[in-house]
Amino acid sequence: MSEISDTEDLEEIPPKNLEECFKLLSTEARQLYLSRTVPVLETPPTPLQFYRDYVSWNRPVLIRNGLKHWQALQLWQENSYFRDHFQDKSVTVAVTPNGYADSPVNDRFVMPEERNIKFGDFLDIIENPEKDPGGIYYIQKQNSNLTEEFSELLQQVPELDWAREAFDQSPDAVNFWMGDQRAVTSMHKDPYENIYCVARGHKIITLHPPTDLPWIPYRNYKPAVYKYSDSGFDIQDLPGPDVPWICVDPLNPDLINYPNYANTTKIQVKVSAGEILYLPSLWFHHLQQSHGCVSINFWYDMSFDIKYNYFNFLKNVKSVANLT
């Protein structure tokens, strides 16, 4: 058995160029371990099952019935709970003209305007989408804002034991997300293992595996920020180096300029209230949401292991291949 293994190499027709190598990487990912839909567990896995079958493989899984012990699943269903307890609490809100925070506009990478408003005023805006409050609002500050800004809510969304035990660490950040249905998070990847929990409403998450990197085009953008005034939104340049960012919209890809994007594996998943998505490190993801959707996500440090080593190699080979 041992000695025959190396002869596997025999049968294969080797690829002729790097583009063929990239194509094999994507097609073999689908043959080996990816399905067109995210697999579903009806109950939370054990820590070992979770680590072995999902984290180690680097593939997503949707987990049902894992948040029944969260008070948030009851308390947060109506805005009245937040009004009763946090009406005057100051919160940081991202505001944009179109719902796209941290997203390309022409040759600029435009960050949202950050405003500090009362939670009660934010809820008024969410409840009255027909009124123009000067932009589209999203609580999405990713500085572990649950622990920093909403610590009163922490006990209603306790960390998930199986995830904590599997990763053998506390999360690096816990974030609270709430916003307008027009607020979209553009396609990107994170160097974190992500446990994404929806407490109210739903998210639609569009995914590509890391092995699709060759087909996902990046461009360099000048950093900028939205500024609102009486005359509406303006884009102001910021100092600093260019920002490389993905330049296709997965919902409406420009296949004329980026035809290789058609080679990606696109997986969409709806995560509804009470459900958890394990979103593996380095997976590309784009997020939409129902109006007033509330989510909590836990970021755990990823392992800088052979998978990360290989991902960097793929990035380097992509740069040598100089694909469009």
Place this chain on the structure above:
Amino acid sequence: MSEISDTEDLEEIPPKNLEECFKLLSTEARQLYLSRTVPVLETPPTPLQFYRDYVSWNRPVLIRNGLKHWQALQLWQENSYFRDHFQDKSVTVAVTPNGYADSPVNDRFVMPEERNIKFGDFLDIIENPEKDPGGIYYIQKQNSNLTEEFSELLQQVPELDWAREAFDQSPDAVNFWMGDQRAVTSMHKDPYENIYCVARGHKIITLHPPTDLPWIPYRNYKPAVYKYSDSGFDIQDLPGPDVPWICVDPLNPDLINYPNYANTTKIQVKVSAGEILYLPSLWFHHLQQSHGCVSINFWYDMSFDIKYNYFNFLKNVKSVANLT
């Protein structure tokens, strides 16, 4: 945090060609997760710790004090035990003129002569190395020979609970190894997770990580087999396709013809009686042993996951790069 992650790409100086990509792959492996020696655990890990910290990372670990419950650790220390119980038992033995079974000789890949002899006769040969028995003997048949040929010994080497639970499966094969100190296993890789247990004596195992593939030269050899007659060993051709095999000896590498082999990360580990090596899937390994060393190894099916997907990509890029 999320949004800044993609900007990591900024700082790097991209490699100019594939050879530079391969070099970065090997050097980053050392920087990220490999050490020059195999890490040691003084007691067996929990299943989760084992899977999370070693299997998922695809890095080896040496485990001490994990075989104390094995009767083999007492019973097998002297040949008399085997004589008392298995003197007349027929065993399959690999015999070669030089200790190299399944190894290149000029342009041939030469398999050993297989002989069926009595265990008692095999022990006579091991105990009298100064006598010429017509070759160098090694019990190394890798068809799960412990379960097939030595099932009487199975209860003395029970499967390790933490490994079974971690992999969530029974081993695909359990092998029994015993032989002459001149018997060497040439460098190769297996598509298995390997739990390698030394019951008597020691093994010296020389390792390269899978990410060293670009630097490890292969050649195609004609299949052949040793045949012994009164005039000594002869090499006889076999039908069948060429066998691709590694054409450097890690103990004495030909760096004139294969200078790139110097770019590998070479890790050597001594596994002594009572110790266990976790030898991860797709790691290259070469084995030497003390005289009369007895080992048991468990092969568990590997995961055909993103790591395997990336390894195939690396193999394909290597073939495009056409390195020597």
